[in-house]
Amino acid sequence: MDVLFVSADSSIQAYQALAETYAAIEPPTWSLLLAESCRGKGFEAAILDCTAERLSITDAVERIREANPRLVVFVVYGQNPNSGTTNMIGNSKLADTLREQYPEYRTCFVGSHVSALPLQVLADHDGIDLVLYNEGVYALHNLLASSLADEDILKTHGVGHKLHGRPTLNPPEQVVPQARMDIDLPGYAWDLLPYDKRPLDLYRSHFWHAGFDHGNRTPFAALYTSLGCRFKCDFCMINIVNRTSDAEDTVSAHSPMMRYWSPELMLREFEKLNQLGVETIRLSDEMFFLDKRHYEPLLNGIIDRGYQNRMWSYSRVDTVRPQHLDLFRRAGVEWFCLGIEAANQVIRKEVSKGTFKEINIREVCHTVRESGINIISNFIFGFPDDDLNSLCQTRDLAMELNTEMTNVYACQALPGSPLYYTAQKNGWTIPKQYEGFAFLAYDCLPLPTKHLSAAEVLQFRDDAWHKIFSNPDYLKLVESKFGPKQRNNVEDLFQIRLKRKLLGDAPPPMKTTPAERMPTNTAPKPMTA
Known part of the structure; x- marks a missing residue:
């Protein structure tokens, strides 16, 4: 081999x-x-x-x-x-x-x-x-x-x-x-993945992607239809894999680009997944909802072929085009992950290098939901200019929007991002171990802001997460849209309290092997071509 x-x-x-x-x-x-x-x-x-x-x-x-x-x-x-x-x-x-x-x-x-x-x-x-x-x-x-x-x-x-x-x-x-792209990256080797009883059944979607129903999470696939991003946000390192320089100070903002596979190649990949019986699919593109010359022929091809997919994709909140939402929904896109990031427009513009457009976030979210598409709203706590007031504004906006799913993260200076080198230059504490960069890890060590310590940011993030998910209005939304069993599943989720070293918690108990944590009845086997 x-x-x-x-x-x-x-x-x-x-x-x-x-x-x-x-x-x-x-x-x-x-x-x-x-x-x-x-x-x-x-x-x-x-x-x-x-x-x-x-x-x-x-x-x-x-x-x-x-x-x-x-x-x-x-x-x-x-x-x-x-x-x-x-x-x-x-x-x-x-x-x-x-x-x-x-x-x-x-x-x-x-x-x-x-x-x-x-x-x-x-x-x-x-x-x-x-x-x-x-x-x-x-x-x-x-x-x-x-x-x-x-x-x-x-x-x-x-x-x-x-x-x-x-x-x-x-x-x-x-x-x-x-x-x-179609020549040198000619698709996905799905046949090399292991499985138990059917292809891709060892993989599972995000909890919310399956409508908070654990029984619908597998089989599951994720794929890119494009690579990269055109933007240069300070906190993001996505484009670092596009680097074509050996300079030590190279960051993601030096190589903002997007490359696309042809609709024809991607439709062949969707056909493979359809033949394998996979309907729950993540579109992993950073900016799928950006260039209609790419997504229109692909989504129309999916509709024409009659695939019954359950998909989600990313979008910046300022790149949503209302006139195309029906196309997305008919193609099987049931969820948009909207990067809202912060409630404060000044902070949002600063970390995105001014590329965020002035938009009405509430109106965009309302329009998306009226089209029948669910929203995962993404927020980040602890940008360099954040203070307690701006953190509260972001948390309160998340609760007001009350989207079907909310992700909240503490800001990290991720290696490869411009923010990483800003942190180094300013002498801010950066994790020395890989675990420190994990948003949900025991050893998570986010950035401090100009006004708050790293511990204050992390504590605020964890408290906000529990406040959002235990909010009676949110639980009522989940029950009305997805069902009482799904509400119970969400209630089980927010019973889990993360342990944080930075906040003085004792280490969580660790099961030592993946097999102990996630048992499977049958030894996996590679798929045959």
Whole structure:
């Protein structure tokens, strides 16, 4: 085998007790893309998804040994913008353990955290030989076409290594250009994923995506129809995987771009999922509701084919086009995740570099809901200019909007974002461990603001979350739209109180292996092509 794409498990550290039942388990989207790309070039590839298969570190090491690949590629992305960093928890531990037990395997890391801090990743981990410091498609092709000898690695662009005793970056490599998206990233290797009784049944959607009904969460798939974002928000690191520079101060705002697959290719992917019996689908694009030249033919094609999908997609609150909401709803988009971020317009403009338009948030939300589409509203507490008054404004807006789902996060200086380097420059405390960047982790360490400590921000966030979800008006909404059982499920959810080291809590009890937390009746098996 030429290459094994590995995704290790970091869920219990990132989500605490929420990992058992409530956190989604998403297919490893970039593993699927890279595997299909490599197969298209004639290389033999496989995927090892430790979260889906409930594998311990010990079991995962043995599975890698059994596969015996020429190159072990750890693909470190995830569900949220911070996941490329937080998923380093399990992946770095697995790589270090593999090095201790089977040092002969060459290991390579790719992902957003690796793109942000490639030299630091190499310096911090003996078990990591190579990094790809953007999306890595062409660097990976070139590595696999070689013998992987030291002299081959030294001349492969887009690769970081430590062959001369210190971490070093080779000259940069390009990302896949728009004109070659369908050629060099020709779809998803769904057939390489494990399953129990039917394809993709080891994966589960977000709790709310299934209308708060656990029985409708699987099978589940997530896919991109485009890559990247045109905007340069201070708090976001999404575009860091587009980097084409080896400068150490490179941030996501240096490479704002979007690239699209053709509607024809994407409709073939939807047909594959339809044939596999998958209807619950996440559109993972950062800006799906942005360019109608892309989404109109794709959504119309889905409608014409009669797929009965249950989908959700992202949108900025200022890019919603009311005239197209009916098209989205008829295509099966049942949820929009709207990035509202903050109630205070001045703060919102500051962190988005002035790109947020003046809009009536209440009117946009009303229009979306009138179209029959549910809303997940996203808010962030603790931007640099936030004070207690502005935090209260954001919390109160979330409660007033009373959307079908609300996400609230404490602001993090995520590696790769402009805010990360602002924090470094100003001497703000930044987490030293991967766990510190996980929004819901015990070790979560958000940024302080100019007016509030990190502990005050985190306490406010956790209190606001419970206030929003225990709000009688919200519970009444859930019951009226989804049913009494679903209301009970939400009430069970808000009984869970996260433990926080920063707030003086004792560590939560940890079950040691994924299998203990999420048992499965049958040993997973790879899907047949």
